[in-house]
Amino acid sequence: MITKRIIPCLDVKDGRVVKGVNFLGLADVSSPVKLAKFYSECGADELVFYDITASAEGRALFTDILCEAASSVFIPLTVGGGINTTDDFDRVLKCGADKVSVNSGAIRNPDLIHAAAQKYGDQCVVLSVDAKRVDGSYHVFAKGGREDTGMDAIEWIKRGQKMGAGEIVLNSIDTDGVKQGFDLEMLGAVCEIATVPVIASGGAGNMEHFTQLFNALPTVDAGLAASIFHFGEVDIKALKEKLRNDGINVRL
Amino acid sequence: MTAIIDYGVGNLFSLKSSFAVIGEEAVVTNDPQVIDKADRIILPGVGAFGDAAKKLFESGMADVLLQQAEKGKPILGICLGMQLLFEKSYEYGEHKGLSLINGSVKPMSDILSKEYKIPQIGWNALRFVSERSPLFKYINEGDFVYFVHSYYGADCDESLIATVEYGFDVTAAVADKNVFGTQFHPEKSGEVGLKILKAFCELKKE
Numbered sequence: 001m002i003t004k005r006i007i008p009c010l011d012v013k014d015g016r017v018v019k020g021v022n023f024l025g026l027a028d029v030s031s032p033v034k035l036a037k038f039y040s041e042c043g044a045d046e047l048v049f050y051d052i053t054a055s056a057e058g059r060a061l062f063t064d065i066l067c068e069a070a071s072s073v074f075i076p077l078t079v080g081g082g083i084n085t086t087d088d089f090d091r092v093l094k095c096g097a098d099k100v101s102v103n104s105g106a107i108r109n110p111d112l113i114h115a116a117a118q119k120y121g122d123q124c125v126v127l128s129v130d131a132k133r134v135d136g137s138y139h140v141f142a143k144g145g146r147e148d149t150g151m152d153a154i155e156w157i158k159r160g161q162k163m164g165a166g167e168i169v170l171n172s173i174d175t176d177g178v179k180q181g182f183d184l185e186m187l188g189a190v191c192e193i194a195t196v197p198v199i200a201s202g203g204a205g206n207m208e209h210f211t212q213l214f215n216a217l218p219t220v221d222a223g224l225a226a227s228i229f230h231f232g233e234v235d236i237k238a239l240k241e242k243l244r245n246d247g248i249n250v251r252l
Numbered sequence: 253m254t255a256i257i258d259y260g261v262g263n264l265f266s267l268k269s270s271f272a273v274i275g276e277e278a279v280v281t282n283d284p285q286v287i288d289k290a291d292r293i294i295l296p297g298v299g300a301f302g303d304a305a306k307k308l309f310e311s312g313m314a315d316v317l318l319q320q321a322e323k324g325k326p327i328l329g330i331c332l333g334m335q336l337l338f339e340k341s342y343e344y345g346e347h348k349g350l351s352l353i354n355g356s357v358k359p360m361s362d363i364l365s366k367e368y369k370i371p372q373i374g375w376n377a378l379r380f381v382s383e384r385s386p387l388f389k390y391i392n393e394g395d396f397v398y399f400v401h402s403y404y405g406a407d408c409d410e411s412l413i414a415t416v417e418y419g420f421d422v423t424a425a426v427a428d429k430n431v432f433g434t435q436f437h438p439e440k441s442g443e444v445g446l447k448i449l450k451a452f453c454e455l456k457k458e
Contacts (some may be wrong), residue, residue, distance in 0.1 A: 001417055002374045003396065040442065045375055071269040076398060076440050096265040098400075098440065121299050123371050123400045166371060197373050219367075221374065251375040251396040 003251045004214050005045035005222035008229040013052045015061045036069045042236040051081030063095050070096020089116050101126035104142045107149055117164025127165035129153055132173035145173045158193055171201040179205025182213045197221035204228055207239050211246045254278040255290035259313050261297045261304045270439040274446050276453045284316045297332030301341040304332055321352050326430050326455040334433030343403050352431045355408030368419040371402040376416035378424055385413040385427050390447035397436035
């Protein structure tokens with residue numbers, strides 16, 4: 001059987017991992033390449049590199065780092081942040097990315113999903129959605145969660161799938177950073193309509209939250225987190241051992 | 253030296269890098285003379301079968317590969333590259349393949365119930381079929397490799413060397429003499445994948 005995936009997300013700004021990194025035994029703790037290697041050795045199933053730089057220099061540096069990471073880490077790499085055109089897809093795929101995640105760029109221009117899926121295949125296009133409860137429904141937020149688009153998240157995900165998104169990342173703004181567990185209610189609503197793999201993001205504070213996620217929602221394919229891994233609060237190897245003990249199929 | 257065939261399909265960066273890491277020389281090329289000098293050949297590929305097959309046949313690369321296979325040179329097709337080794341594919345119509353492996357490529361949606369998502373994306377555990385293939389010299393049954401695919405190799409029982417369980421026994425790897433194929437991506441399967449590439453690099457011409 002296919003295993004549940006554990007995915008650390010590295011936010012990269014001006015060539016460094018942000019959100020603070022606090023590891024024992026890692027000399028250069030904010031080097032994206034070193035951290036990627038470390039996570040790969042710990043058993044991470046995939047890595048997400050998120051480019052949060054705004055400048056052109058920062059973007060060039062990001063692609064250099066991506067190339068370096070892809071030369072030394074041989075697990076799937078997803079790249080997100082600042083993806084607005086198929087040229088942006090091209091730029092990161094050439095550097096060794098396997099999947100590209102679109103968010104605000106697809107909200108501005110939904111045809112980007114279709115165009116990229118046609119050119120690179122559905123498996124390459126990840127639709128990343130930041131969603132939050134507004135007046136009893138889930139709204140899609142743009143610009144890193146700062147702007148309410150008014151769009152219904154469930155309808156947006158259905159539309160994204162139809163246009164060729166091969167995977168969905170659902171980040172709940174309501175639970176993000178709260179560390180009280182994933183947003184099982186919102187994820188459940190997405191799982192009901194999802195025909196492609198769903199990656200849960202936002203809210204993991206400890207190992208038990210991953211067990212809860214996969215037990216409550218067996219159709220969720222992966223759990224994504226950032227700071228709990230960077231701060232060493234959750235060790236990926238220990239997490240996967242715990243999941244296996246809890247009867248969840250993982251790669252060890 | 254290993255020739256990684258460049259026929260305008262997919263991204264070869266990770267594949268080339270993985271050979272560097274295992275200390276094997278690899279050249280990304282579409283030059284028949286370089287391919288002829290190579291000790292072994294990798295046929296990569298992502299995307300749609302029809303488009304890739306068209307590129308292979310129209311560029312003359314298909315003939316080059318068939319000649320090299322005839323000479324007994326080890327060839328490894330990866331993902332869509334494996335599927336292209338089959339006789340034909342039913343991905344959006346019907347398309348002719350290289351016919352180096354008996355069988356055809358069919359949509360998983362023909363077999364799978366709705367609870368299984370398509371594409372199969374993620375890590376799955378290999379089950380060896382019959383005796384261990386030389387490709388798996390350095391790995392064990394149950395080791396995990398990374399898959400991304402919506403179509404599968406069918407009717408290839410005589411060439412089957414490994415399967416994975418995804419609603420049914422899905423073709424994970426095939427071999428017929430010097431011709432090998434993996435549905436999964438060794439270059440994205442961590443240490444296990446690198447060990448498979450290393451074993452492939454140790455294969456001698458038949």
